[in-house]
Amino acid sequence: VAATQVRTIEPTVPGTCLVQAINPFLRTVYHHCPPPQTDIKRIRPYRNPPRYPWTHPVRCLKAAGSEDTPRKAYDIRYCLYSDATMGGLHGLSLITAPEIAADVISADALEDRPYYGGSRQRVFVPGPVDGAYTVKPTPGKGLGVVATRKIVQGEIAMLDLPALLLSKAFLEDAAPLPRRRLIRRGLSQLPAATQERVYALSTSTGGDVVDAILGTNTISLTLGMNQMHLGLYPELSRINHACNPNAYYRFSHRTLTVEVVAYRDIQPGEEITISYAQLTQSRTERRLFLQNNWHFNCSCSLCRADVDSVTLSEDRRRDMRKLQSTLVQASRAGDYDLALLTAETLQDVTEAEGVTPLRAEMYDIIASIHLDMRNFNQAVRYGQLALEAWEKFDSVDDSQLVAARWFLAFVEQARQQDQAERQQREHDEAEEAAMEDSLEDFFYLSRRRRTGGRESNAAELEW
Ligand SMILES: C[S@@+](CC[C@H](N)C(=O)[O-])C[C@H]1O[C@@H](n2cnc3c(N)ncnc32)[C@H](O)[C@@H]1O
Structure with missing residues (x-):
C-alpha cells in the first residue's frame, strides 16, 4: 500500500x-x-x-x-x-x-544529557572528545577527519x-x-x-x-x-572510508548517540577512518559495495597495497567471518568449550588484522561463556576485566557498565546456589549411602542369624 x-x-x-x-x-x-x-x-x-x-x-x-x-x-x-x-x-x-x-x-x-561519565562528569558536547581531531580537506576524498592528538586504542574520539x-x-x-x-x-x-x-x-x-x-x-x-x-549524523558524516580502518562507531539505542572508537592507537596528523562496508567482506565485494552505494572507487591503503599483503588480510577476514558464525552457532548449541576457544581465536585474528573490537565486549562474551560452563572463578575474572574496561571506556551510554556490575553480582549468586545444590546433592548421596549400608548390615545380620554364623558365597548369592 x-x-x-x-x-x-x-x-x-x-x-x-x-x-x-x-x-x-x-x-x-x-x-x-x-x-x-x-x-x-x-x-x-x-x-x-x-x-x-x-x-x-x-x-x-x-x-x-x-x-x-x-x-x-x-x-x-x-x-x-x-x-x-x-x-x-x-x-x-x-x-x-x-x-x-x-x-x-x-x-x-x-x-x-548535559553530563556523562559517572563520577568523572564529562560535559556532553557532540564533536571531538578533548580536541581529538579537526575536519579538513584530504587528498582525493573531499573533507575528512584528522587527529590532532594521539588517540589511544579503545578511546572515544567523537560523539555525535x-x-x-x-x-x-x-x-x-x-x-x-x-x-x-x-x-x-x-x-x-x-x-x-x-x-x-x-x-x-x-x-x-x-x-x-x-x-x-x-x-x-x-x-x-x-x-x-x-x-x-x-x-544522519552530521559529524560522523565527515569520516572517510578505509578498508583497514583505524576506528569504528558504536550506536546506542538508549541515547541515540554514536561514539567513534579507535581500533588501534592513532597518531596526530593521521586521518581517522571507518569502514563503510563489512570488515568480513572480500576486497572485491567491498569495492563493489562502495561503488554501488557511494559511487566512489576506493583508494584506501589496502586497496592500493601489493597482492601479498592483501591476500594475507583477505585470509584473516575470511577467518573472522567463519569464527563469528561458529561463535554464534556454538553458543546457541550450548557447545561452550568450542564457543570459548572460538572467542579467544577471534580475539587473536582481529588483533593481527588491527581491528580488535572493544576489549570489554570480548571480556563480556568470554565471562558469560564461563558462567554457562559454571566456571565461576573464570567468570568472575573476566567479568572484573570487563567491568574495569567499561569503566575506562567512559561511554555516554552506561548500560554496559551497569550490566557488568550486575553480572558480577549474578555470578556470586549463581555460585552460592551451585554450592548449595552441590551440598544438598552430597548430603542426599551420603544419606543414600548410609541407608544402603544399614540395609546391608541388616541383611548381613539376618543372614548370619539364619545360617547360624556360617558364611558362604552360596548363602550370599541367595540374597
Ligand atoms: C560520508 S562522506 C565522507 C566525508 C566526505 N569526504 C566529505 O567531504 O564530507 C562519503 C563520501 O566521501 C568520499 N569518500 C569517502 N571515503 C573515500 C575513499 N576511501 N576514497 C575516495 N572517496 C571517499 C566519497 O565521495 C563518499 O561518497
Missing part, C-alpha cells in the same frame, strides 16, 4: 509499546509503556507519563488504502516527530511508526547525535514526492545551525539534493524491535 498523503495528525492510533531490552541484564529499566506518540492528550491517563518532547505538530503519512484494503482510521504508517531542543541546540527529526517513536521516548533517548532518523520501511513505502516533502519539513524543523551543517554535507551519490545527502551520509541502525532505520 503506497502512502500518498501528508496531513496533520488526528489522535487515533491504537498501539502497543515495543520497548526493547537494550541488554538482557537490564530488564527492569523501563517502568511504563508510553502511548503511541501521535497525540499529547493521550498521555494524560498514564501514571508516569514521559516528557512530551516534540516541539512541532506531529505530521503523518497515511496508507492510501485500496479496494481490497480500505483505509481505516488507524492506518497511519509513519509520522514526523521533531524535537528541536534535543542535545542542546542540536535537534532531531524522526520519521517512523508511532509505536517506535514511543519506544524512543521510553528509552530516555531524548532526555537532556542524529539530525534525522528515518524508518527504512517509510523510505521504501512512500512515493518520492511525499517522502521528500516530509523529510524536507523534518529538516526545516531543526535549529538553523544544524540545518546548515546538513545541507553542507557531501552529495557524491547525486540526484535530488536531499536524496543525495541521505544516500551519501546515512548509517543503518535499528530502533524498536529491530526495525531498520537510517540515521
Whole structure:
C-alpha cells in the first residue's frame, strides 16, 4: 500500500509499546509503556507519563488504502516527530511508526544529557572528545577527519547525535514526492545551525539534493524491535572510508548517540577512518559495495597495497567471518568449550588484522561463556576485566557498565546456589549411602542369624 498523503495528525492510533531490552541484564529499566506518540492528550491517563518532547505538530503519512484494503482510521504508517531542543541546540527529526517513536521516548533517548561519565562528569558536547581531531580537506576524498592528538586504542574520539532518523520501511513505502516533502519539513524543523551543517554535507551519490545527502551520509541502525532505520549524523558524516580502518562507531539505542572508537592507537596528523562496508567482506565485494552505494572507487591503503599483503588480510577476514558464525552457532548449541576457544581465536585474528573490537565486549562474551560452563572463578575474572574496561571506556551510554556490575553480582549468586545444590546433592548421596549400608548390615545380620554364623558365597548369592 503506497502512502500518498501528508496531513496533520488526528489522535487515533491504537498501539502497543515495543520497548526493547537494550541488554538482557537490564530488564527492569523501563517502568511504563508510553502511548503511541501521535497525540499529547493521550498521555494524560498514564501514571508516569514521559516528557512530551516534540516541539512541532506531529505530521503523518497515511496508507492510501485500496479496494481490497480500505483505509481505516488507524492506518497511519509513519509520522514526523521533531524535537528541536534535543542535545542542546542540536535537534532531531524522526520519521517512523508511532509505536517506535514511543519506544524512543521510553528509552530516555531524548532526555537532556548535559553530563556523562559517572563520577568523572564529562560535559556532553557532540564533536571531538578533548580536541581529538579537526575536519579538513584530504587528498582525493573531499573533507575528512584528522587527529590532532594521539588517540589511544579503545578511546572515544567523537560523539555525535542524529539530525534525522528515518524508518527504512517509510523510505521504501512512500512515493518520492511525499517522502521528500516530509523529510524536507523534518529538516526545516531543526535549529538553523544544524540545518546548515546538513545541507553542507557531501552529495557524491547525486540526484535530488536531499536524496543525495541521505544516500551519501546515512548509517543503518535499528530502533524498536529491530526495525531498520537510517540515521544522519552530521559529524560522523565527515569520516572517510578505509578498508583497514583505524576506528569504528558504536550506536546506542538508549541515547541515540554514536561514539567513534579507535581500533588501534592513532597518531596526530593521521586521518581517522571507518569502514563503510563489512570488515568480513572480500576486497572485491567491498569495492563493489562502495561503488554501488557511494559511487566512489576506493583508494584506501589496502586497496592500493601489493597482492601479498592483501591476500594475507583477505585470509584473516575470511577467518573472522567463519569464527563469528561458529561463535554464534556454538553458543546457541550450548557447545561452550568450542564457543570459548572460538572467542579467544577471534580475539587473536582481529588483533593481527588491527581491528580488535572493544576489549570489554570480548571480556563480556568470554565471562558469560564461563558462567554457562559454571566456571565461576573464570567468570568472575573476566567479568572484573570487563567491568574495569567499561569503566575506562567512559561511554555516554552506561548500560554496559551497569550490566557488568550486575553480572558480577549474578555470578556470586549463581555460585552460592551451585554450592548449595552441590551440598544438598552430597548430603542426599551420603544419606543414600548410609541407608544402603544399614540395609546391608541388616541383611548381613539376618543372614548370619539364619545360617547360624556360617558364611558362604552360596548363602550370599541367595540374597
Ligand atoms: C560520508 S562522506 C565522507 C566525508 C566526505 N569526504 C566529505 O567531504 O564530507 C562519503 C563520501 O566521501 C568520499 N569518500 C569517502 N571515503 C573515500 C575513499 N576511501 N576514497 C575516495 N572517496 C571517499 C566519497 O565521495 C563518499 O561518497
